Every structure is written in structure tokens, then in C-alpha cells.
Amino acid sequence: MATSAPRTLRSPFLMTPSLNSRLPLPSAFSIALRKNGRAVKPLVVVVSAAALDAKPTVLVAEKLGEAGIELLKEFANVDCAYNLSAEELCTKISLCDALIVRSGTKVSREVFESSAGRLKVVGRAGVGIDNVDLSAATEHGCLVVNAPTANTIAAAEHGIALLTSMARNVAQADASIKSGKWQRNKYVGVSLVGKSLAVMGFGKVGSEVARRAKGLGMHVIAHDPYAPADRARAIGVDLVSFDEAIATADFISLHMPLTPATSKILNDGTFAKMKKGVRIVNVARGGVIDEEALVRALDAGIVAQAALDVFTQEPPPKDSKLVQHERVTATPHLGASTMEAQEGVAIEIAEAVVGALKGELAATAVNAPMVPSEVLTELKPYVELAEKLGRLAVQLVAGGSGMKTVKVTYASARAPDDLDTRLLRAMITKGLIEPISSVFVNLVNADFTAKQRGLRITEERISLDGSPESPLDFIQVQVANVESRFASAISEAGEIKVEGRVKDGIPHLTKVGSFEVDVTLEGSIILCRQVDQPGMIGKVGSILGEENVNVSFMSVGRIAPRKQAVMAIGVDDQPSKEALKKIGDVPAIEEFVFLKL
Numbered sequence: 001m002a003t004s005a006p007r008t009l010r011s012p013f014l015m016t017p018s019l020n021s022r023l024p025l026p027s028a029f030s031i032a033l034r035k036n037g038r039a040v041k042p043l044v045v046v047v048s049a050a051a052l053d054a055k056p057t058v059l060v061a062e063k064l065g066e067a068g069i070e071l072l073k074e075f076a077n078v079d080c081a082y083n084l085s086a087e088e089l090c091t092k093i094s095l096c097d098a099l100i101v102r103s104g105t106k107v108s109r110e111v112f113e114s115s116a117g118r119l120k121v122v123g124r125a126g127v128g129i130d131n132v133d134l135s136a137a138t139e140h141g142c143l144v145v146n147a148p149t150a151n152t153i154a155a156a157e158h159g160i161a162l163l164t165s166m167a168r169n170v171a172q173a174d175a176s177i178k179s180g181k182w183q184r185n186k187y188v189g190v191s192l193v194g195k196s197l198a199v200m201g202f203g204k205v206g207s208e209v210a211r212r213a214k215g216l217g218m219h220v221i222a223h224d225p226y227a228p229a230d231r232a233r234a235i236g237v238d239l240v241s242f243d244e245a246i247a248t249a250d251f252i253s254l255h256m257p258l259t260p261a262t263s264k265i266l267n268d269g270t271f272a273k274m275k276k277g278v279r280i281v282n283v284a285r286g287g288v289i290d291e292e293a294l295v296r297a298l299d300a301g302i303v304a305q306a307a308l309d310v311f312t313q314e315p316p317p318k319d320s321k322l323v324q325h326e327r328v329t330a331t332p333h334l335g336a337s338t339m340e341a342q343e344g345v346a347i348e349i350a351e352a353v354v355g356a357l358k359g360e361l362a363a364t365a366v367n368a369p370m371v372p373s374e375v376l377t378e379l380k381p382y383v384e385l386a387e388k389l390g391r392l393a394v395q396l397v398a399g400g401s402g403m404k405t406v407k408v409t410y411a412s413a414r415a416p417d418d419l420d421t422r423l424l425r426a427m428i429t430k431g432l433i434e435p436i437s438s439v440f441v442n443l444v445n446a447d448f449t450a451k452q453r454g455l456r457i458t459e460e461r462i463s464l465d466g467s468p469e470s471p472l473d474f475i476q477v478q479v480a481n482v483e484s485r486f487a488s489a490i491s492e493a494g495e496i497k498v499e500g501r502v503k504d505g506i507p508h509l510t511k512v513g514s515f516e517v518d519v520t521l522e523g524s525i526i527l528c529r530q531v532d533q534p535g536m537i538g539k540v541g542s543i544l545g546e547e548n549v550n551v552s553f554m555s556v557g558r559i560a561p562r563k564q565a566v567m568a569i570g571v572d573d574q575p576s577k578e579a580l581k582k583i584g585d586v587p588a589i590e591e592f593v594f595l596k597l
């Protein structure tokens with residue numbers, strides 16, 4: 001299939017297309033995401049080298065439902081290439097804007113490195129993202145989205161299928177009868193009714209398993225350190241401690257994600273605390289069980305039976321003692337594999353990936369903060385202000401790379417909970433870093449990039465009285481311990497200080513150092529310090545006029561009449577060196593600086 005040549009955009013994504021002054025992406029800013037009639041949390045992001053190409057390229061590396069492929073094809077070139085080796089994936093990825101995988105593909109750091117900045121979205125067609133190196137994705141500014149809801153019921157049903165078939169030896173009896181035997185005495189099972197089931201991980205799948213197990217007459221308890229007790233109570237489930245859950249249960253069903261904290265959470269030590277004859281179901285991730293310890297517990301009779309859909313290594317080795325164990329029922333990671341779930345997952349992930357490539361808001365981002373669309377709409381001009389203040393501040397630093405500490409102050413009449421500043425901080429970071437480096441910064445990688453560069457950004461809030469109609473009164477950016485190319489930008493406290501406000505929806509620069517100014521943050525800005533006297537505006541204006549540089553705005557901030565003043569001049573075009581020299585040669589002008597926004 002056709003793929004377009006790799007291309008590198010220096011700053012391929014901002015937070016939303018409508019905020020993106022560089023890419024003419026279609027506006028998707030006001031889209032309110034809805035799912036099942038309910039508003040869902042969206043997130044910004046965005047993306048795409050593809051914005052300038054005819055079509056982006058999406059690599060689908062594992063089988064995806066047809067409905068999803070069709071959706072992708074409406075917007076992108078779709079390359080379905082299954083069973084790629086790690087090397088083949090790394091080679092192909094440099095030609096792709098998005099990658100869609102299930103659990104069978106390792107999206108490693110090498111994949112992100114090989115993409116050389118082109119890969120903008122990884123779509124995980126399912127829930128678990130333990131096969132995606134999230135840190136590497138974030139470091140490369142690549143958004144990761146998943147499809148967290150479409151396979152929940154399928155996984156829960158598979159958990160129940162394993163629970164019931166394990167209890168009644170269905171798989172073993174089936175194999176026996178097919179081999180010509182009729183072993184009615186050997187396959188006597190155990191009943192579920194009245195037995196205690198511990199659901200470990202009371203999230204989407206766990207709670208559906210619990211609901212179904214209640215219907216089977218089981219006594220259901222659950223352990224989940226993060227689940228709200230009222231959600232459990234609503235379906236008649238008690239939340240208990242880990243130790244109580246494993247020590248009292250007749251059946252244990254695992255439904256937590258694989259994380260460093262849950263890795264091998266069932267091990268020799270925990271098996272030893274369980275009731276003798278306990279039965280275990282795992283449709284979560286193989287890695288949450290120490291598989292060798294499980295074999296030992298089965299052999300010791302602590303665990304009577306296990307039913308496993310997932311394994312540490314998939315597929316497991318052919319001679320796996322666990323899979324071969326007589327009292328183990330195994331399925332090859334089929335939890336999400338129903339026609340309905342795969343169709344749903346395919347649509348869910350295709351929509352998320354296309355949305356992200358178009359620059360729309362994505363509700364299922366895994367490695368970026370979520371910002372509801374209504375908040376985003378309101379914050380839009382402040383987001384622009386934030387980035388421009390960052391750009392101005394860093395250009396005022398003499399040798400910008402020496403910048404280490406930046407303090408951002410938000411003045412607002414809103415309650416702290418009503419003002420999410422992560423997006424603003426990301427945009428200030430973008431503004432601070434992009435003019436002095438070749439990295440692009442977005443909501444995904446802003447904090448990481450700042451940390452990596454040793455740039456400490458602290459945030460402070462000033463609570464204002466009055467009507468909290470607008471989210472912010474002003475934003476102030478202060479850069480500490482640096483010298484400035486424009487000495488007047490240094491405040492009384494010895495820091496470079498710029499401050500801005502939004503007026504009628506337009507960002508304005510309102511303070512430089514200790515000088516009040518008022519100039520719209522559009523085009524570029526010339527800042528001049530001069531001795532306040534009549535005719536200065538005319539003099540500088542006519543120099544720029546002679547050079548055919550259009551002046552959009554001028555403002556003078558002074559300490560006192562006839563003392564020093566700072567003049568801020570907004571210009572549409574970049575003045576020539578000669579024009580700037582002429583401005584510098586005006587006798588009353590003591591210093592000046594040209595700043596690109």
C-alpha cells in the first residue's frame with residue numbers, strides 16, 4: 001500500500017487545532033464528546049504530520065474488526081500488517097502517523113525511537129496498556145489512547161465461563177470423552193452457590209464479574225484499594241483488605257491491571273495464606289501471578305484448581321508446567337474475543353485514533369491529563385496567552401538555556417478546584433522551551449521535557465475577590481537567576497517578569513518588569529526603554545513605516561512623567577536589521593529588544 005515519505009514537523013502538535021497557529025487543521029474545538037448519551041471526559045491532543053499531507057498513515061499491527069478498519073479508511077491510508085517482528089515494526093513505523101495494536105504487540109522504546117517523531121498516536125484496541133512503553137511514548141510526545149469499555153462484558157463473561165467450567169471440570173471432561181473415555185466419577189465438581197468469591201480489582205470487569213457471581217448465589221467480597229465503597233455496596237459486595245480477601249475466599253478472581261505494584265501479587269507467601277482448596281481465575285494479566293509459585297501451590301494442594309486466560313509469556317512455552325497441569329483450565333487470552341466486543345473495540349479505537357489525528361479531543365488518553373471540553377473552550381485564550389508569555393520570557397533571557405527556575409502565578413477569583421492549570425503550565429512550558437531547542441512540546445510531554453532539561457516550573461495562585469466569571473485575571477511568568485537582554489524586564493525582585501491578561505478574548509501583554517504596558521500578543525513585539533518625552537512614538541513609528549513594517553499596537557508604560565518609560569510596539573512583520581539599528585540609534589532610546597511571538 002502507498003505510504004507517504006516521512007516528514008518531520010518541528011512542532012507537529014499543539015493542544016488543539018484551533019489553537020495551533022502553525023497548522024491549518026479543521027476546528028474541532030467545541031466538540032462535546034458523548035458516549036451512551038453521557039458527556040465523557042475529553043482530552044486534548046493532537047497531532048499530525050498528516051495535517052499537511054493528503055492523508056495520514058495508520059499501521060494496524062493486529063487483527064481489528066472490519067467496522068474499525070472502514071472508519072480508519074475514511075480518513076487515513078490503512079496498512080494492515082500482522083505478525084510483524086520487532087525489527088519489521090521498527091522499520092515500518094517511521095512511515096506511520098498512528099499505530100493500532102492489541103495485547104500481542106510490544107510497543108517498546110525502540111518503536112518510538114525508530115519513528116523519529118512521526119508517530120503521534122498509539123491506539124491500544126483494548127484495555128491493558130502494559131505492552132506499551134508509556135514512559136517512552138510520553139518522552140516522544142506520542143499520545144496513547146485505549147478502548148477501555150467495549151470489551152468489559154466479554155471479559156467478565158469469560159471470567160464467569162472459566163469459573164463455572166473450572167468448578168465442573170468441563171474442559172477436562174470434554175478432553176476425556178473425546179479420547180473415548182466415560183469418566184463420571186473422576187469429574188465430580190464443586191458447587192458455586194453459597195461459596196465465597198473474592199474479586200481482586202473492583203473496576204469495570206471486576207464489578208461485572210461480581211454482579212454475575214451474585215446471580216449465581218455466591219457470597220462476593222472484593223479487594224480494591226481505589227474503588228469507592230458505595231459502588232461495591234450498590235451491588236451488595238463488601239470491600240475488604242487484601243489479606244482478608246485471600247484468606248477467606250473459596251474462589252479468587254483477578255481483575256487488576258499489571259503494574260509494578262500488582263506484579264506477582266499472588267506468590268508463595270500469599271498462596272500460603274489462602275484456604276486449602278482455593279480455586280483461582282485469572283482473566284487480568286499473567287504477570288499478576290508468580291506462575292512457578294502457582295504450580296507449587298497446585299502440587300501442594302493449597303490451590304485445588306486454576307482457570308487461566310492470560311500468561312506471563314504469551315503464548316506460553318509448549319511445555320509450560322502450568323498450562324499442562326491437570327487441574328488447570330487454560331484459554332489463549334480469549335477474554336475480549338467475542339464478535340460483539342471486537343466490533344465495539346475496533347470502532348472505539350478507530351474513532352479515538354482518527355479523532356486524535358484530526359486534532360479533536362480524545363476521551364481515552366492514557367498518558368496525558370484529561371481536560372473537559374467545556375473547560376477547554378473557556379481556557380482557549382488563556383492557553384494562547386500562556387504560550388506567548390512563555391515565548392516572551394525565554395527570549396528576554398540572555399542565553400535562554402541558562403534558565404532553570406520559572407515561577408508561574410495565576411491570579412483568579414475561582415476556587416482552586418475550579419481552575420485546572422495543567423494545560424496552562426504545559427503551554428507555558430512549550431513557549432519557554434521551543435524557541436531555544438529543537439524539541440516540540442505538547443500536553444503529553446511538557447512536564448517530562450521540562451524535567452529533562454532541568455527546568456523547574458513552580459505554580460502559585462493569587463486568590464482574588466469578586467466575580468469569578470472569567471477563569472483568570474492575569475498570568476505572570478517570572479524567570480529567576482538570569483540576566484536579561486532587556487534590563488527593564490527585570491522586576492524589583494531581580495527576576496525577569498512578564499504578565500498578561502485576556503481582554504475581549506484576546507491575549508494582551510500588560511506588564512514587563514515593573515512597567516505597565518498594553519499590547520496585543522499578536523505578530524511580534526519590539527520593547528524599547530527610553531527617557532519619556534514627546535515625539536518618541538512618532539519617531540519609532542516613522543522608522544518602521546519607512547521600512548514598510550506595519551505597526552499593530554503601541555503602548556507606553558512609565559514610572560513617572562519625563563522619567564524612564566517602556567514602549568511596547570506590536571509589529572506584523574519582522575523589521576530589517578537596518579530598521580532595528582535606526583531605532584537603537586534614536587538618542588532617547590536606552591535599550592530595545594525584538595521578540596517573536
Ligand SMILES: NC(=O)c1ccc[n+]([C@@H]2O[C@H](COP(=O)([O-])OP(=O)(O)OC[C@H]3O[C@@H](n4cnc5c(N)ncnc54)[C@H](O)[C@@H]3O)[C@@H](O)[C@H]2O)c1
Pocket residue numbers: 127128129148151152155200201202203204205206223224225226227255256257258261262283284285309310333334335336337
Ligand atoms: N483477558 C482479557 O482478554 C481481558 C479483557 C479485558 C480486560 N482485561 C484485563 O483485566 C484487567 C481489568 O480491566 P478493567 O477494564 O476492569 O480495568 P479497570 O481499570 O476498570 O479496573 C481495574 C481495577 O483494579 C484496581 N486495582 C489497581 N491496583 C490494584 C491492587 N493492587 N489491588 C486491587 N485492585 C487494584 C483499580 O483500582 C481498578 O478499580 C486489566 O488487567 C485488563 O488488562 C483482560
Ligand SMILES: O=C(O)[C@H](O)COP(=O)(O)O
Pocket residue numbers: 102103104125126127128129151333335336337
Ligand atoms: O486488556 C485487554 O483489553 C484484553 O486483555 C484484551 O486483549 P486483546 O485485545 O489482545 O484481546
